[in-house]
Amino acid sequence: MTPNGAIGFGLILIAAAGTARGLTGLGVILALLIAFALASRRNIAAALLWSLGIVAPLAAFMALVWIGFVGRAPHEIAAGVEGSRAAAATYAATVCLRLFIIAFAVQALFLRFAGWTPLRFVRALTAPPLVKKLLVLTLSLIETILQAIDRARTALVAGGLITRRFSQVNLRNGWLLVQTVWLTVIAIAIGRTRDKWPIEGTLSRLDHALAAAAPRPAIADFAWGAAAVLCLGIVWGLR
Secondary structure, eight states: OOHHHHHHHHHHHHHHHHHOOSHHHHHHHHHHHHHHHHTTTSOOHHHHHHHHHHHHHHHHHHIIIIIIIIOSOHHHHHHTOOOOHHHHHHHHHHHHHHHHHHHHHHHHHHHHTTTSOHHHHHHTSOSOHHHHHHHHHHHHHHHHHHHHHHHHHHHHHHTTSSOSSOOHHHHHHHHHHHHHHHHHHHHHHHHIIIIIHHHHTHHHHHHHHTOSOOOOOOHHHHHHHHHHHHHHHHHHHTO
C-alpha cells in the first residue's frame, strides 16, 4: 500500500466517524480500522493502549458531568424532556468512541509504515515539493524538541523550581517549564535555520532527495479505499 492510499483511507474513515451519530455506525468503522491495523502484521496492542490513553481523561470527565451530575443527554435537554442516565451514558460513549477512532486511525497508519523512514514516506507522497520539504524539516525537529523538553525539565528540577513527581510546586511553577521549553525550542530552531542547515546545504540536498516521483497506486489502495467508501455509505445509511 502506498502512503497516498493509506492517508486517503484514514481521511475517509475519520470523515465517517465525524458524521456517525450512533454506536452502531462507529462500531462498523472501528471494526474496519482494526482489520486494517491487523493487516499490517504488527502488534496493535500498543496502538490500542495509546488511543485509550488519549480518550481516558475525556471519558472520565464526561461520565462525571453528563452521567453523574446532569443525568440527561444534550438532545434531551434541548427537547425539554425528563431524560435518563442511560441516554447520557450513550451520548458520552458516542463522543469518546469517536475520539478513539480518530486516534486509532492515526496509529493504524503509523503501523502500516512502521518500517519506513520519514524521508521515504514523505518522498512517496503526492504533494508539491515545497510541502514535502516542510514536512521533512518539521519531522527533523521532533526529536530535537523532545530533547529540549527533557533538558528544560532536568534544569528546573535541579534548580528546585519543580519536582519529578506531582506536587503543589509543579502546579505553581508549571508555567516556568512551559516558558523554558518554548524558549529552548525557539533557540534550537533559529540555530538550525540560520546556521546548521545553510552550512550543510540541507535545503538543496532535500530538493534532490525529494525529486523522485510518487509511486503509482497499488491494488491495496483501491481495495481499502473501496472498503472505506462502503463503510461511509453504511454509516450514512444508519443515520
